[in-house]
Amino acid sequence: MPQVNRITILLLLSLLFAGCSSSWKMTGAKYKKPSYYFEPPPRWMISRDGPTALLSKHGPSLEKILILRQRTTDTLNHTKLKLYPEMLPHELGEVLLSRVIAAPQVTDVLLLKEEVTNVDYRQAVKLTVSYRINAIEFNEIIYAFIDRVFLYELRYCAVKRYYYEENLNTFETLVKGFKLR
């Protein structure tokens, strides 16, 4: 019985320490994944989960860069609207803006600019939006394009005051260096 107790305590402790360990890593090396490549900004923290990369300098609640890849057939968060491979840029922009509008904690969504642009020589849409979460103002830029059956998104979201402007160029540099493999 004491043996069982010791094992239980060890298991609980290992679970506790596993929970405390962070998935965040300091950037410094080029980030390689089978599907895409980008150069993380120096001194930013990065967290990876499958095809998703989350980067932040001061903490994700202040500013974050998200790089996402998902199948066009997969369901988007907060909306039942569908993606399809031959979408025009404004149609893709409409669906991605809808996802922001439909997010439950988001209010006062305003589209500031919608542009047709290129990411890694592929036609993409670029949305600039502002919104509030619990009365705090945020700005977000979303670059998105569909390559074959995958939607790629490069998103930069930051508190409007101070943080948004401070890291804007960093994000744009990251987008310029983004490549599909």
Add this chain to the structure above:
Amino acid sequence: MHNSIFHSFFILLCCYALLKGDDMAETVHRESIIAQSSEFENELEKSGLILKNESLNAYLNGVLNKIAESNQFTVKVIQSPAINALTMANGTIFICTGLLARIGNEAQLAALLGHELVHIIRDHSVQNLVNTKKLALSSANKQIGFEIFFGSLATSVVNYNLQSAISGYSRDLEREADSLGLKKMRKAGYARIEFRNLFLILKKTIELENIKQPYFFSTHPAITERINNYYHLAGKNTIQSARGLVNSESYSKIIQSILQSDGNRLIASGQLDYAEANFSRILDSDSGNALACVQLGNIARLRSAPEVNKDAFKWYYRAKDYENSEDALRELGFYYFKSGNTDSATYYLKAYQTQYPLSPYKPVVEDYLKKCLR
């Protein structure tokens, strides 16, 4: 980080409640519940979720004062698609925009407010805590705003989905609220049948959206039982019950901005049938509403995507001659661009570009125009 602290705090609170549940429930004072309600209200105000629409607020409070025969109670609107209403022990009733958009007329609004008002007047929050002392404290906490500690305010409001509108209190308290609410509604001159109709709307919503009826308490009457209770209270003579004020048109006009914002959000979330109902209601009271026409066109287009939809074109075409036809011109341009008709696309996109030079869509329109001219 805050969430973890609150979660830990709540787990400790639950453990304590399980051990000391009886004592705790009985020692919760009315003043404490009112203080917590006011705190919750302040948090909601700070969150920016409370709708600032003076004419709508004046109208809603006018109906409430008429039912209450007093002006000591307040009704406020939460910007949330949830089909929900919350009653606070401090005398404030919150209605979500999603529920306001589903309500069909002023009499149904009066039915809802009358019902919620009884919960305040009869101190149901306090009674609930005392009556439910043997039930889990977590259920009781939902009545007094503890949900605020989990996730964002908006999430907690959404999580309340349908709860307090139809199942916020125990069976006996809900019956009392139905019975007295119906009397108040009748005294104010409204058609009693709309009380039943309100529940029929909620029932239809539950069925269409496949929502599992949420109950705080296993003893709570299901919505069908509430409808049957109505017949028990008001009788089955529907002709007699239909006598009285209904005010459908004035209600639809006053909630037009709600129908619009709720409809926009429904389109964004892909709930196209409900969005269609909202914009059709706007057109019923304002046939020249360009925005409603464009949104009905968008609904048709999104339903048939990726195929081009002729019904969508008809709506856009109809909207282009009305006031505020900005979106109609742009959508017509996009429609023709997608169809490969570059001449017509150029015509409408140029018209849009000229008339609305500061539009956020200007860069996309310019890009498409370049492609049309190639």
